[in-house]
Amino acid sequence: MSKVKLDDLLGTGAHFGHVTRKWNPKFKPYVLFEKNGIHIIDLELTIKCIEKASNFVKDIVAKKGEILFVGTKKQAQDIVQQEADRCSMHYIVERWLGGTLTNFSTIKKSIKRLKLLEKEGSNLYEYMTKKETQMLNRERVKLADQHRGIKDMRRLPDAIIVVDAQYEDTAIKEAKRLDIPVIAIVDSNTNPNKVLYPIPANDDSIRTIQIIISALSSAIIEANSKNSEDLDKNNAKKDQKLDNSAETDNIDDISEEE
Secondary structure, three states: OOOOOHHHHHHHOOOEEEEHHHOOHHHHHHEEEEEOOEEEEOHHHHHHHHHHHHHHHHHHHHOOOOEEEEOOOHHHHHHHHHHHHHOOOEEEOOOOOOOOOOOHHHHHHHHHHHHHHHOOOOHHHOOOOHHHHHHHHHHHHHHHHHHOOOOOOOOOOOEEEEEOOOOOHHHHHHHHHOOOOEEEEEOOOOOHHHOOEEEEOOOOOHHHHHHHHHHHHHHHHHHHHHHHHHHHHHHHHHHHHHHHHHHHHHHHHHHHHO
């Protein structure tokens, strides 16, 4: 995993917080100083928080855990979808549907309905009028937009990664109710204590979001690669044991013939 560097973050404006009058006092530990009425975020702490969060997601993935990326604000949508796809994890970039986590059984029914509508060769459309078919197509498009990043999510995630803890407050509240750990980019207008792994940074900067989410995605890929390597080693050991066992059996057979 490539380490996030201070210069990289500086170049993206990751250190610019909100104007001082909009700040959350609980964000104080992450403030370096104030300049021109804006809080400047301590990026050395940001880097430490990224490393801590990266190690956490590695542990989750090492145990075959699944992670959900959440970024429904305009600046984050494309980045979140791209990085979640890159590390083969689930994502939500459209509007957060209330109950996505706390009422997951209903969401699963909705996803099942979507898959039925998308099924090729389905007899669902047989003997329907043109108007009824159009209504079903509209329903399919709507469900596809809502669930495109979680269509294959069969269970609740083991952790969620959020862009802008203030904007995604509903998602965080649902995760907390279910004791699902939250990693989130937190700006100076937000209470960092609302999530387990806050990453202090400018959550309005597209390039800042890109660097942080990419680092977490890379950590997931690294953990998945290690899982694959360990699996290959275990399979190689099993094959070796089988070969040794076969050789022993052959020797025993020869001994008996003699």
